Amino acid sequence: MHSSPRIWLLLLCAFTVTFASASDSAKSSIYDVLHDYALPKGLLPKGVKEFGIDDDGRFWVHLDQACNAQFENEMHYERNVSGTLSYGQIGALSGITAQDLFLWFPVMDIRVDVPSSGLIYFDVGVVRKQFSLSLFETPRECVAVRSEEVDGFHDGKFMAEAVSKIQSSKLQYRFDQGNVARDVLVSVIEAALHLGD
Numbered sequence: 001m002h003s004s005p006r007i008w009l010l011l012l013c014a015f016t017v018t019f020a021s022a023s024d025s026a027k028s029s030i031y032d033v034l035h036d037y038a039l040p041k042g043l044l045p046k047g048v049k050e051f052g053i054d055d056d057g058r059f060w061v062h063l064d065q066a067c068n069a070q071f072e073n074e075m076h077y078e079r080n081v082s083g084t085l086s087y088g089q090i091g092a093l094s095g096i097t098a099q100d101l102f103l104w105f106p107v108m109d110i111r112v113d114v115p116s117s118g119l120i121y122f123d124v125g126v127v128r129k130q131f132s133l134s135l136f137e138t139p140r141e142c143v144a145v146r147s148e149e150v151d152g153f154h155d156g157k158f159m160a161e162a163v164s165k166i167q168s169s170k171l172q173y174r175f176d177q178g179n180v181a182r183d184v185l186v187s188v189i190e191a192a193l194h195l196g197d
Contacts, residue, residue: 029048029051030044030048030051030059030061031044031048031139033051033053033059033085034085037057037085037086037087037088037089038087038088038112038115039085039088039089039090039110039112040112040120040133040136040137041136041137041138041139042135042136042137042138042139042140043090043110043136044061044077044081044139045063045067045069045077045139045140045141045142046139046140046141046142047063047064047139047142048061048062048063048139050062053085056084057084057085057086058082058083058084058085059082059083059084059085060080060081060082061080061081061082061095062079062080063077063078063079063080063081063142064079065079065144065145066078066079066144066145067142067143067144067145068142068143068145069140069141069142069143070140071131071135071136071140072131072132072135073098073099073100073129074098074099075096075097075098075099075107076096076097076098076099076104076145077095077096077142078094078095078096079095080095081093081094081095081096082094082095088111088112088115089109089110089111089112090109090110090111091109092108092109093107093108093109093110094106098122098124098129100124100129105124105125105126106124106125107122107123107124108123108124108125109122109123110122110123111123112133113133115133117133118132118133118134119131119132119133120132120133120135120136
């Protein structure tokens, strides 16, 4: 029996499609996606099954329920987390808050420093918190929180935002006071110079 080149071509195509789909299924978790972007897999809690990502790096993750995970500080994950992935960074992040000094701050950006440094930075609006990258190597267990606790996180979030605004206002006030003092000093010097004329 003589084999036709068409049969060989069809078999080759079928093998290629099978291999490609097996390769895609190996990257079928958000943890693999994080790894592909040079981010640690433990930035998201264990058990994420639903996620999506577009060509621009915008992603969403859906958790079964809001939960908390313990790292150096406690992290709270809303049911829906989203952001924009780029190499070594997540920007425009929403759905994650971090506790510091009894307040909850929204995490707006996460950036891995040069990977060899072993550092990762969390931008919580007021400051950039630095952590050891090793804390986030593996996804953590996430303990479900009740809905009234979730409301408390929102209250804490608003409190943290209020503290941030107050600190910014104080800084602006100090800056303005510095300008007033400078203006008075300049006026005194100018007056002294005019007296000498």
